[in-house]
Amino acid sequence: MASRHHEPVVPQQPKGAAGPIGKQKPAAGGDAKNRRALEDIGNLVNVRAVEGKAQPQAGRPVTRNTGSQFLSKAQANNNTAAVNKKPVVVAAADVAAGKGGKAVKQKAPIKPKPEVIEISPDTNELKQVGQKGLRNASLRKKKIHTLTSVLTARSKAACGVTDKLKDPVHDIDALDAENQLAVVDYVEDIYEFYKLAENSCRPCEYMESQVEINAKMRAILADWLIEVHHKLELMPETLYLTIYIVDQYLSMDTVLRKELQLVGMSAMLIACKYEEIWAPEVNDFICISDKAYSRELILAKEKAILNKLEWNLTVPTPYVFLVRFLKASMADKELEQMVFFFAELGLMHYSMIKYFPSMVAASAVYAARQTLKKVPLWSTTLERHTGFSEPQLLDCAQHLISFHSSAAESKLKVVYNKYKSPQFGAVALHPPAAKLLVEELKASST
Structure with a gap:
């Protein structure tokens, strides 16, 4: 197996080189081995390299301000060079003959092209261009009445043919898009469910099954409940739910004439507890009915109604x-x-x-x-x-x-x-x- 340590190879001196080969400097911070330092990635300024030469500065991004400065400096340098430029007189013999007596053609010096940096236009100019484009777009969108369209419209009017405008369907939930309480995302689904549920929750016609009450008595009760609702300043949902509870209970159970007002009071008490934030107390209904019913009778009828309805109060009124x-x-x-x-x-x-x-x-x-x-x-x-x-x-x-x-x-x-x-x-x-x-x-x- 070859040994890892070997004699260092001495490079040959190139031809035409003057002087002996100098000793190589070791890498900065390195040891006797021949190591190379990592190259600069452009984030350091004026860092000394391995060979001791200064590195060029990292390029800065050309912004509008720096670009305009570069352009002004380049123009100033060109003006200075043009002023300081002196005409060079070349002897004919020197032009005619070069080294070895051969004629050499002099090449004209190549002038470096000035660096041109494009600068974006001003914001005002951009606004003017944008406004001009918008005006052109609006002109294109305008309906142009051509001779053919005018003649066609007049012909239809003369023949009694008119194009009826279709009544568009408005998006009634557009203004409530940001209102979370409006539940715009699924409000249509809610009302589709209401349409399906109103058939199963609706009370049936019950007057034929009632013995002591009739439609006129029910109208008197409804008239009194509307007055109580207005006097107590209750929510409108409470009134509609109260009438629903009365009709639903009457369609399920036979009620005596003397208990009809008790059913109405208990139904409103249930609706208030379901809909109102501050529901009236039982004593309030006792006072409104002129103490026609006791507290125990009202609470007993409330329990009987809820059991009959199976506590189902979430219905589409x-x-x-x-x-x-x-x-x-x-x-x-x-x-x-x-x-x-x-x-x-x-x-x-x-x-x-x-x-x-x-x-x-x-x-x-x-x-x-x-x-x-x-x-x-x-x-x-x-x-x-x-x-x-x-x-x-x-x-x-x-x-x-x-x-x-x-x-x-x-x-x-x-x-x-x-x-x-x-x-x-x-x-x-x-x-x-x-x-x-x-x-x-x-x-x-x-």
Whole structure:
């Protein structure tokens, strides 16, 4: 095996070299072995290398300021060189003959080209160019009326042919995109579920199975509950849930006449505990009923109702649909108050129990737009979000408008008096739209 240690090889002296070979310097900080130092990576300035020569400085990135400085220095150097440049006189003999008597052609000195550094234009110029481009783009987007298009439009108008503009479906949730409480991402799924759930949760017609109560008694109870709700300043969700609990319980159990008000009080107590932040106490209902029922009777009836309903209180009432349909209707304050006026008239009448809550809500919006003479009466956006076309709502809307026509002469005037006050915009004082609705019914039948 060859030994690792061997004699150092002495390099030969190249030809033409003057003097003897000098001893090589050892590497900086190194030992007797021949080692090379790592090269500079450009992040050090003026570092001495192995051979003792100064390294060039690392290049700086050329910015707009440094670029302009380089350009001014280069122009100044060229001007100085041009001023200091002296004409050189060359003898003819020197030009004619070179070494060895041979003629040598003198080459003209090559002038170095000045370094040209491109500088980006000013921001003002960029803005001017951008604005000019935007103006050109806007001009291209403008519709140009050519002779052919004008003649075609006039021909269609002369022949009675017109292009009807399609009613677009508006994105009613666009303004609530950043509102987390609006749940824009899945609000459509929620209302699809409500549409499916309203069929199974809806109370059936129950008056034929009741022995001592009738539709008029139910209307009196609903009228009293609406008044209590208004006096206690409860949430609107509480009222609609109260009426639902009453109807659902009456469709499941037979109630005596003397217990009908007790059912209504217990139903409102349950709804308040479910919807309100600060629910009224049992003593409040005792005082409102003029101590007709004791505390024990109210709590016992509350427990009986909850057991009968199997504690299922999360149901789609007309109110949840009213909120969505009003948003699709892009309603102002007057239209909103009118819609709630029709909806509460519908709560009082037992004949409205045969309609789905979503249809009652959509019909209330349609009847309100009919009364206030809104144009159009029913839009594509409303049809898209309610799921009902205008002909489908005429029958239910006719009932609501007829309730409005007879509200002033009715003995049960709580809803009418409530919505004729300035607090609710006095919307009940608008003339009923019965004649307009009759014309719509005749037009749809023909």
